[in-house]
Amino acid sequence: MSLARKKEKNIMPWRKNLLAHHNRKEKAPKKRxxxxxxxxxxxxxEKVRQAVIERDGGNWCAISGVSGVRLELHRIVYGSQGGKYEVDNCILLSADMHRLVHSSKKTWMPILQDHVHCMKLGMPEKSPIQRITHREE
Structure with missing residues (x-):
């Protein structure tokens, strides 16, 4: 009697592919x-910045009224909360006011949202920022 041949085992397809990813060729990273x-x-x-300037009627800080080229585009609803750079979610602020707004988000978020809503409707006199910055004496 001769030595018995070893029978080939039927290997399940999922086992064949179990480590197949180790043998793949390197792919070039996808281009963004x-x-x-x-x-x-x-x-x-930049398009959002220009649209915000048109909506607000000029290139100035919405809170302090300081005009200039070094204004920062602030997202009212932050990126961590799902806010995007859209015209209805952005406002121009000076560096000092931007720091102030970030220091107390819960206070400023509803005020800024109401301001954007009033500016969109063309009623800047009803904006809560106008009431804060231009108090009657």
């Missing part, structure tokens, strides 16, 4: 798509 080039309606941060 520039949505601004693909979609002309896509709002870049």
């Amino acid at each position: 798509r520039n949505r601004a080039l693909d979609d002309p309606e896509y709002m870049t941060k």
